[in-house]
Amino acid sequence: MSDTKRYTMTSLIMKLRETGQKHPIFxxxxxxxxxxxxxxxxxxxxxDFNIRERxxxxxxxxxxxxxxxxxxxxxxxxxxxxxxxxxxSLNYAWLALFKFIGINDISWLTFIGRLLHAFISxxxxxxxxxxxxxxSNKRTAIMVASALALFWFMPFVSIQTIPAxxxxxxxxxxxxIILRQEINRYESRSTNVHRTSFIIAGFFLGLGFSTYYLCxxxxxxxxxxxxxxxxIKNALTTLLGFIISISIALVVPDLLVWGKPFAELTxxxxxxxxxxxxxxxxxxxxxxxxxxxxxxxxxxxxxxxxKNWKKKLLLFLPTIFTILFFILSNxxxxxxxxxFPLFLLLGxxxxxxxxxxxxxxxxxxxxxxxxxxxxxxxxxxLFLLITILS
Numbered sequence: 001m002s003d004t005k006r007y008t009m010t011s012l013i014m015k016l017r018e019t020g021q022k023h024p025i026f027x028x029x030x031x032x033x034x035x036x037x038x039x040x041x042x043x044x045x046x047x048d049f050n051i052r053e054r055x056x057x058x059x060x061x062x063x064x065x066x067x068x069x070x071x072x073x074x075x076x077x078x079x080x081x082x083x084x085x086x087x088x089s090l091n092y093a094w095l096a097l098f099k100f101i102g103i104n105d106i107s108w109l110t111f112i113g114r115l116l117h118a119f120i121s122x123x124x125x126x127x128x129x130x131x132x133x134x135x136s137n138k139r140t141a142i143m144v145a146s147a148l149a150l151f152w153f154m155p156f157v158s159i160q161t162i163p164a165x166x167x168x169x170x171x172x173x174x175x176x177i178i179l180r181q182e183i184n185r186y187e188s189r190s191t192n193v194h195r196t197s198f199i200i201a202g203f204f205l206g207l208g209f210s211t212y213y214l215c216x217x218x219x220x221x222x223x224x225x226x227x228x229x230x231x232i233k234n235a236l237t238t239l240l241g242f243i244i245s246i247s248i249a250l251v252v253p254d255l256l257v258w259g260k261p262f263a264e265l266t267x268x269x270x271x272x273x274x275x276x277x278x279x280x281x282x283x284x285x286x287x288x289x290x291x292x293x294x295x296x297x298x299x300x301x302x303x304x305x306x307k308n309w310k311k312k313l314l315l316f317l318p319t320i321f322t323i324l325f326f327i328l329s330n331x332x333x334x335x336x337x338x339x340f341p342l343f344l345l346l347g348x349x350x351x352x353x354x355x356x357x358x359x360x361x362x363x364x365x366x367x368x369x370x371x372x373x374x375x376x377x378x379x380x381x382l383f384l385l386i387t388i389l390s
Contacts, residue, residue: 024138024142024145025125025126025129025142025145028125028129028142028145028146028149029122029125029126029149031149031150032121032122032125032148032149032150032155033118033119033122035149035150035155036114036118036121036155036158036159037115037118038155038387039114039155039156039159039387040111040114040115040118040159041111042387043114043156043159056083056088057084057087057088057091057161057163058091058095058110058113058161060088061088061091061092061095061096062095062099062106062109064092065092065095065096065099066099080254080258080263080264080266080267081264081267082213082264082265082267082268082270082271083264083268084163084210084211084212084213084264085250085253085254085257085264086207086210086211086249086250086253087163087166087210087211087212088253089253091113091161094112094113094116095109095113098112113161114159114160115159117158117159117160117161117166118158118159120166120169121154121158121159121165121169123169123172123173124148124158124168124169124172124341125145125148125149126145127169127172127173127175127176127341128144128145128148128172128341128344128345129141129142129144129145129148130176131144131172131175131176131179131315131345132144132145132345132348132349134179134180134183135179135312135315135345135349136349136352136353140348140349140352143348143352144344144345144348144349147344147348148341148344150379150383151344151379152294152378152379152380152382152383152386153382153383153386155383156386157337162334162337163211163212164212164214164215164334164335164337164338165337165338166211166212167207167208167209167211167212167215167338168208168337168338168340168341169208170204170205170207170208170211171204171205171208171215171218171219171318171338172341173201173204174200174201174202174203174204174205174208174222175201175222175314175315175318175342177197177198177200177201177204178197178198178201178222178226178238178314179314179315180197181194181197181198181201181234182226182229182231182314185231195233195234195237198234198237198238198241199237199238199240199241199244200241201238201241202237202238202239202240202241202242202243202244202245203241203242203244203245204241204245205219205222205238205241205242205245206241206242206243206244206245206246206249207245207249208338209242209245209246210245210246210249210250212338213265213268214331214335215322215338217318217321217322217324217325218318218319218321218322218338218339219242219318220318220321221317221318221319221320221321221322222238222314222317222318223235223238223239224317224321225313225314225316225317225318226238226314228313228317229313229314250262250264250265294375294378294379294382295374295375295378296371296374296375297371297372297375297378297379300347300351300371300375301343301344301347301348301351302347303347303350303351303354304346304347304348304349304350304351304352304353304354305319305343305346305347305350306350307350307351307353307354308350308353309346309350312346312349312350315342315345315346316346318339318342319339319342319343319346322335322336322338322339323336323339355368
């Protein structure tokens with residue numbers, strides 16, 4: 001290699017390092033998008049994790065636009081099914097736009113849809129970074145954002161039409177607003193906060209609920225946390241914003257399609273008793289959940305999750321409520337997706353506190369690095385395996 005090329009390469013590396021130090025979240029988001037783009041390109045059109053939801057929220061809007069029964073032959077939709085017409089309407093809107101400008105190929109529409117979902121998922125990383133920075137420091141926030149960007153299944157679920165994941169963007173933004181206001185209220189020792197912020201937060205909680213009805217335990221956890229923190233006025237203000245939101249996001253699509261408000265939600269509530277059956281957990285189920293979070297990282301996250309949970313009540317209650325509902329109800333693993341970012345955030349920030357205040361870990365830094373290295377190895381191995389098998 002010539003001196004000129006060596007100098008150019010060194011200069012480029014220095015600039016990248018400088019950019020990473022000055023704008024870490026930009027670098028993390030860029031890497032996250034590259035991984036999502038990689039998956040979007042390699043994953044076949046039929047490679048979606050949840051075939052039913054691909055049908056409901058992707059192929060059905062296309063069939064409606066084309067006024068065709070090509071994709072509806074195996075399932076009729078002549079009455080409310082208890083699904084999210086709000087999310088379906090959003091997909092209908094962008095699909096109609098691209099078909100209007102002449103893009104009709106299903107492969108291209110699939111790819112464009114994955115890119116749109118990938119861009120939206122970057123907001124989850126950004127919100128997680130900001131929340132971690134509020135709770136801890138910049139270094140820990142970088143860890144949280146990196147985990148949200150590159151955790152082995154995140155690039156896959158974040159590009160697909162899965163309401164349980166799409167709702168996270170709305171929920172995380174609402175949580176960020178409330179968390180920031182609560183920290184300001186605590187630090188200033190004053191109840192003088194921006195009431196409109198809580199209305200906006202409630203509005204976005206409503207959008208999250210309108211996307212995925214089963215995120216209700218998350219929302220109840222937020223409201224209860226505000227009440228336990230003796231902020232009842234703003235808990236009610238948040239609830240007001242929530243009611244305004246669902247009055248728009250749920251009512252308008254239902255009126256346009258069925259001619260009556262809350263038609264889909266009503267059917268969902270009528271079918272809700274099906275979710276109340278207790279599930280039976282086997283040792284295999286428990287082992288699968290632990291392995292999905294990657295050993296030994298899963299143990300670290302679990303320990304960190306409960307560290308100083310009272311101080312992080314706004315994030316802890318939504319997460320624990322959702323986990324408990326999952327354990328006690330007949331729901332599948334998708335149900336846990338809305339709180340996965342919060343679990344990662346609490347787990348990483350809590351574990352960082354444990355490490356910083358533990359004489360054992362301070363004396364065994366090398367051991368900790370080895371454990372993290374093992375976790376990273378498993379993480380990227382799982383990512384590559386899914387990519388290859390898809």
